[in-house]
Structure formats: structure tokens, C-alpha cells
Amino acid sequence: MATPPAKASPLLGDRPTVLLAPSPPKARPLPGGGSTGVFMPPENTSNLVITRYEGAFVENTRIDFQKLYWRYYFSKATPNQLGVDIREISDSAGQVGRIVAFARGINVQTVDSYLSFVITFETERFRGSTLQVMGASIKGEGEWAIVGGTGHFAMARGVIRRTVYEAKGEYEVQELSIDAICCMKLSSPEKTGSFGGSGGSVRDITEKPQRLHSVSIRGEAVIDSFGFSYFDQTLKKQTVGPWGGGPSRAITTKIEMGPSEVVTAxxxxxxxxxxxxxxxxxxxxxNRKTYGPFGNPRFDGEGNNKPFSSAVPKGKSIVGFFGCSGTFIDSIGFYVA
Known part of the structure; x- marks a missing residue:
């Protein structure tokens, strides 16, 4: 049976390369011998294909959700009883709160209990994404294991920690904290801006950026030169520029981003x-500090310099640049992801 072409996962990209495919099945003697012919293994239904995805649009992302609440009512369950639970998870410990997710699953009453349930998120950004949770005990403080996920939380691994926020005779309000790592699909970078004039030659990048690594700026009267480096969607480091390069006595300043530092504006x-x-x-x-200003905000005289600003939405950052340059930097724009 011919091996079908490898299909790209919608999560991992669209350029699969097959590294290993199964050989066609071969006839072999019947187990234990005998003269009834040969044994033909069943058709290959699993296909055992190993696929490498180049340019994968995914990254390891930490989930850090705090101050979520659910209300657990104690039951009079007897040992070996199986219960099916549907619980609301909200952003408030009170009766009135915004529902963030629903937990659906089973609770097996043994000496203590055994839980297996799925959290399905209802918020707009994560709607339909799930976390698969397993653990022992539901009453009091403790932890559950996150053993999988789908959607934005694909392949999630981590823990849910619970503390008792309020305890009554018939129920507990438990506060949940979710701490996990997953493979979150990267958003495609978008261009925004540009600011400045229309002179100079067009400058841009050839590979889509994922994360900004460094920025190099030189400017005394105006911005004479500008360069940067970034990691592209395959995590390969790309170096761009410097653009411009006009005469200046200023020293080039290089800003290297820390491990969790991103440009927000x-x-x-x-x-x-x-x-x-x-x-x-x-x-x-x-998100750590402000660098600059570089150049001279009053070079063209008081009131003649026009200010500009490009801030990014929460949860996104500036990951690259484009623009125009000749002797100086004529204009600049931004890639946001």
C-alpha cells in the first residue's frame, strides 16, 4: 500500500518534510511454520511517518492564570460511586462574576477520590480552547496535573494549584491558579506606521520576525543610522542594517533585549x-525600561519637530522594523506580533 503524503499540522506549519516512511509490507512465513502458505501482515493503517516541520509557527508559551474560582459542594457519595460534574469557573469568588470557563468530567469516589475533567474556556480570546486535568482529592488545598490541551493551549503540561478561599458546612469556594507550558500558535507579524519623510531608499526585511534581539542607533543632531537583529519564525537570528550612516561624532548605542524583555513602544x-x-x-x-532619546528632539527648532508614537496592544510587542534611508533615516515603521 502506498504511503500517503505527509500532511502539515495546522498548528505546526505548512512545510512538512518526511524523514522516515514505512517500507511496503513483505510476506513472511506463517508463525510456527506450516505449509499453508505465507503470512501477509495487515495493511499499514498507522503509516508510522515521522515528519519534520520547517518554519513552524509555534513557540513555548507559559500560561499563568491567577484568581479563578469555583464552588465545590460536598456530596454524600459512597465509595466506588461515579459522579459526573459540570462546574462554572469565574473571575470572582462571589455569586456574581464573569464565567471564564466550564469544567466537565468525572469524580470517582474511592478512599478519597479520583478526578479527570476538561476545562473549556469561554473568554473571547481563548474560546473553545481546553485543558485536560487529572488528580486525586477535590476537597481542601492541593494540586492537580495538567496533562494536555487543545487550541491555544495545545500540548499543555503543568499544574493547577487550589486554595480554600471560603469554607462552609456544605461547600467550599476554591481559588485556582493555573501554571503550565504549551505550544501556542504564533500570530503573523503585521506592519504598522510609518513615520517620517518620503526620501531615501526603501528598507525592509526578508524573513518574518518572531522576536527582537537587539537595536543599534547612532544619532547626535538627527538619527544617522539604525540597525537591528531579530529571530525569525524558524528561530534563526537575522541581522539587518545599519541603514543610513551619515556623518556623526556620536557613538553607536546597542540595546540588547533581556531574556523576557520586549519592545512595547x-x-x-x-x-x-x-x-x-x-x-x-x-x-x-x-517592559523593563526606556532607552533614549537618541538624536535631538529640537533639531529643527522649537515647535517644528513633529512627535510620533507607536504603542502596541497588550500581549503584543514590536519585533522588527522597516522604513526608508539615505544619508540619514528618512522614515521608520514597525512589525508587531
Whole structure:
């Protein structure tokens, strides 16, 4: 039976390369011998194909959800009783709260209990994504294991920690904290901006960016040169520039991002030099600190420099740049993901 072509997973990308495929089945003697002919193994139904995905649009992502609540009512269950539970998980410990997810599964009453349930999220961003949870005991404080997930939480592994927020005779309000690692699909970077003039040559990148690694800026009166490095969607480091390179006594400043540092905003000013509109200053803002300003925000005279700012939505960051440059940096725009 011919081996069918490998199919790309919608999560892992669209360029599979088959590294190992099964050989066609061969006839072999019947087990234990005998003269009734040969034994033909059944058709290959699993196909045993190992596939490598190049350019996978996924990354390891940490899930850190805090202050979720559910209400657990004690039952008078007897040992060996099987129960089916459907519980609401909300963002408030009170009776009125926004439902974040539903937990559905089984609770087997043994000496203590055994749980296996699925949390299905209802929030707009994660709607339909699930976490598969298993554990022992449901009453009081403790932990459950996250053994899988789907959607945004594909292949999740981690723990759910629970503490008692409120205890009554017939029920407990338990606070849940979810801590896990999963393979979350990367969003495709989008262009935003650009700010500055229309002169110079067009500058852009060839590979889609995933994470910004460093930025190099030189500027005294205006921004003379600009370069950066980033990791593309295959986690290969790409170095771009420097763009521009006009005469300047300024020293090039290189900003290297820390392991969890991302650029959340870039601002600056636009003015004119020798009749050409250029970037006169830049400021880089990360989730850790602010770098700059570089250049001179008042180069073109008080009131003549026009300010600009590009902030990104929560949960996203600036991962690359594009623009125009000649002797100086004429314009700049941003890739956001």
C-alpha cells in the first residue's frame, strides 16, 4: 500500500518534510511454520511517518492564570460511586462574576477520590480552547496535573494549584491558579506606521520576525543610522542594517533585549535637515525600561519637530522594523506580533 503524503499540522506549519516512511509490507512465513502458505501482515493503517516541520509557527508559551474560582459542594457519595460534574469557573469568588470557563468530567469516589475533567474556556480570546486535568482529592488545598490541551493551549503540561478561599458546612469556594507550558500558535507579524519623510531608499526585511534581539542607533543632531537583529519564525537570528550612516561624532548605542524583555513602544520626532524630512530623535520603550532619546528632539527648532508614537496592544510587542534611508533615516515603521 502506498504511503500517503505527509500532511502539515495546522498548528505546526505548512512545510512538512518526511524523514522516515514505512517500507511496503513483505510476506513472511506463517508463525510456527506450516505449509499453508505465507503470512501477509495487515495493511499499514498507522503509516508510522515521522515528519519534520520547517518554519513552524509555534513557540513555548507559559500560561499563568491567577484568581479563578469555583464552588465545590460536598456530596454524600459512597465509595466506588461515579459522579459526573459540570462546574462554572469565574473571575470572582462571589455569586456574581464573569464565567471564564466550564469544567466537565468525572469524580470517582474511592478512599478519597479520583478526578479527570476538561476545562473549556469561554473568554473571547481563548474560546473553545481546553485543558485536560487529572488528580486525586477535590476537597481542601492541593494540586492537580495538567496533562494536555487543545487550541491555544495545545500540548499543555503543568499544574493547577487550589486554595480554600471560603469554607462552609456544605461547600467550599476554591481559588485556582493555573501554571503550565504549551505550544501556542504564533500570530503573523503585521506592519504598522510609518513615520517620517518620503526620501531615501526603501528598507525592509526578508524573513518574518518572531522576536527582537537587539537595536543599534547612532544619532547626535538627527538619527544617522539604525540597525537591528531579530529571530525569525524558524528561530534563526537575522541581522539587518545599519541603514543610513551619515556623518556623526556620536557613538553607536546597542540595546540588547533581556531574556523576557520586549519592545512595547517606540516614539520620536520628525524634522528637516537640508530640506529633507527625517527622523530627528528616537526613544525605545520596553517592559523593563526606556532607552533614549537618541538624536535631538529640537533639531529643527522649537515647535517644528513633529512627535510620533507607536504603542502596541497588550500581549503584543514590536519585533522588527522597516522604513526608508539615505544619508540619514528618512522614515521608520514597525512589525508587531
Amino acid at each position: 517606540v516614539s520620536g520626532t520628525v524634522g528637516k535637515i537640508h530640506g529633507h524630512t527625517v527622523i530627528t530623535s528616537l526613544k525605545i520603550v520596553t
